[in-house]
Amino acid sequence: MTLNRSLAIATRIIRQFLRDRRTMGMIVFVPLLVMTLVGLSFPEDGILDYVAPALLAAMALFFVFILTGVSFLRERSQGTLERLMAAPVSRAEIMVGYLLGFILFAAVQALIILLYTIFVLKVHYAGSLWQIFVFQLIITVVALNLGLFVSTYARNELQVIQFIPLVLVPQFFLSGLLWPVEQMNRFLQHLSKVMPLTYSVDGLRKIMLEGKTLGDVWVDLAVLAVFAVSMTMLARLPQFHI
Amino acid sequence: MAGEAQAAVEATRIGFSYGKTVALDGLSLSVPRGASFGLVGPNGAGKSTIIRIIVGLLKPQHGGIQVLGNPYPHSMARDMGYMPQLSALYAELSVWENVDFFAHVYGLTERRRRVLLVGECIRLVGLWERRNDPVLKLSGGMRQRVSLACAIAHQPRLLVLDEPTVGLDPELRVAFWRHFRELTAGGVTLVISSHTMDDAAHCDRLAFLRDGKVVAEGSPAELVGATGSPGATLEETFLYFLRREAGASDVK
Numbered sequence: 001m002t003l004n005r006s007l008a009i010a011t012r013i014i015r016q017f018l019r020d021r022r023t024m025g026m027i028v029f030v031p032l033l034v035m036t037l038v039g040l041s042f043p044e045d046g047i048l049d050y051v052a053p054a055l056l057a058a059m060a061l062f063f064v065f066i067l068t069g070v071s072f073l074r075e076r077s078q079g080t081l082e083r084l085m086a087a088p089v090s091r092a093e094i095m096v097g098y099l100l101g102f103i104l105f106a107a108v109q110a111l112i113i114l115l116y117t118i119f120v121l122k123v124h125y126a127g128s129l130w131q132i133f134v135f136q137l138i139i140t141v142v143a144l145n146l147g148l149f150v151s152t153y154a155r156n157e158l159q160v161i162q163f164i165p166l167v168l169v170p171q172f173f174l175s176g177l178l179w180p181v182e183q184m185n186r187f188l189q190h191l192s193k194v195m196p197l198t199y200s201v202d203g204l205r206k207i208m209l210e211g212k213t214l215g216d217v218w219v220d221l222a223v224l225a226v227f228a229v230s231m232t233m234l235a236r237l238p239q240f241h242i
Numbered sequence: 243m244a245g246e247a248q249a250a251v252e253a254t255r256i257g258f259s260y261g262k263t264v265a266l267d268g269l270s271l272s273v274p275r276g277a278s279f280g281l282v283g284p285n286g287a288g289k290s291t292i293i294r295i296i297v298g299l300l301k302p303q304h305g306g307i308q309v310l311g312n313p314y315p316h317s318m319a320r321d322m323g324y325m326p327q328l329s330a331l332y333a334e335l336s337v338w339e340n341v342d343f344f345a346h347v348y349g350l351t352e353r354r355r356r357v358l359l360v361g362e363c364i365r366l367v368g369l370w371e372r373r374n375d376p377v378l379k380l381s382g383g384m385r386q387r388v389s390l391a392c393a394i395a396h397q398p399r400l401l402v403l404d405e406p407t408v409g410l411d412p413e414l415r416v417a418f419w420r421h422f423r424e425l426t427a428g429g430v431t432l433v434i435s436s437h438t439m440d441d442a443a444h445c446d447r448l449a450f451l452r453d454g455k456v457v458a459e460g461s462p463a464e465l466v467g468a469t470g471s472p473g474a475t476l477e478e479t480f481l482y483f484l485r486r487e488a489g490a491s492d493v494k
Contacts, residue, residue: 087347
């Protein structure tokens with residue numbers, strides 16, 4: 001594997017996004033609008049402070065999943081992925097290239113959501129800002145991999161959209177975003193353990209509400225890393241020569 | 243090089259099915275080096291499947307294939323160029339950026355050389371004036387030309403083209419065949435799939451395909467000669483072999 005080809009793929013993806021001005025605008029504007037509506041819907045600041053870490057995690061997962069899922073699927077449907085796979089490029093080089101290309105926009109989006117939540121919605125936090133951002137970045141990497149994974153199993157955009165209620169909505173309800181996982185029945189508690197958002201919400205809450213560090217939440221980070229790696233490995237790129 | 247004397251592509255009794263649908267049924271063919279080789283047949287004959295096997299996108303379920311003297315296409319991917327049926331380009335990017343990207347992933351990592359070859363290629367397909375235009379602003383024929391440039395910029399020894407002239411106007415079709423002849427004159431081997439006899443007439447050798455099998459293989463003149471009617475058109479020749487194959491199947 002050479003980083004050179006992955007960088008060529010990443011550069012090409014970045015160029016494509018930058019040329020699509022409407023998409024670029026929506027990458028910035030849509031999360032702000034959604035966070036504003038969600039923020040205003042909470043009557044008391046105290047409740048928003050408690051829910052904000054979970055919301056940050058959920059929004060990062062949601063927006064990045066959509067971004068990568070649809071973009072990668074478009075590569076397949078317009079035939080460019082097949083063309084790329086006929087080239088002397090390995091599966092690993094393609095995946096790393098896509099990750100590097102998408103992560104820039106995912107990181108920008110994550111940063112916008114974070115800064116807006118803290119400085120405009122005035123959510124209080126205890127931990128350090130850069131550690132919150134790094135944790136959020138890790139969530140975006142998981143979302144990237146989840147988006148790529150799902151899009152390799154979908155044949156069109158409609159199918160990717162239908163993966164949202166299947167893959168994302170259960171996570172919103174079972175990850176501890178709305179109520180503590182411990183209050184759910186045992187089966188749902190077990191189910192929540194195989195969902196990346198559970199560890200995202202747990203880790204981000206500990207950093208933002210309890211002032212813990214990235215080192216303190218290493219278990220959450222490790223589980224998220226395992227999720228990211230396994231999603232990449234399970235992604236069903238058209239197989240064969242790679 | 244030991245492999246130079248061998249055929250560019252040697253397929254032996256290849257079988258491939260998509261689920262229960264048989265696409266290739268013991269297909270064998272031999273593509274000589276430096277020739278233009280046409281895979282001709284109706285839709286569903288197995289042309290795209292054998293093309294995808296040659297470029298390494300599909301793995302034969304039965305039989306074997308040698309590409310440029312190697313048992314499996316992957317190791318030879320750098321020496322191959324592939325133009326898929328869809329133009330398969332990045333619409334937001336310019337003509338230059340598309341050709342440059344594929345040249346890069348095909349191993350032209352040295353920037354100066356890449357710039358030279360990409361420029362040469364874009365001139366060759368007659369799009370120099372439009373090199374900075376995004377592909378989405380180009381007509382269908384122009385996109386086909388960009389797609390061809392993407393397949394040849396890295397100077398492959400084997401060029402595999404899946405229905406490259408579909409949707410082209412007659413003038414552009416002539417221009418494409420002029421490029422193809424220039425390429426074979428330079429020693430490049432061409433494998434071209436087509437369902438039109440117009441394309442078939444330009445090829446050095448042909449394989450007529452039907453139901454995943456080669457029903458006849460030879461130069462256009464040899465194939466016409468084999469019908470026993472020297473004045474037969476290629477279309478009539480194709481139909482002759484199809485009927486003969488159908489008759490043989492009935493006898494069996």
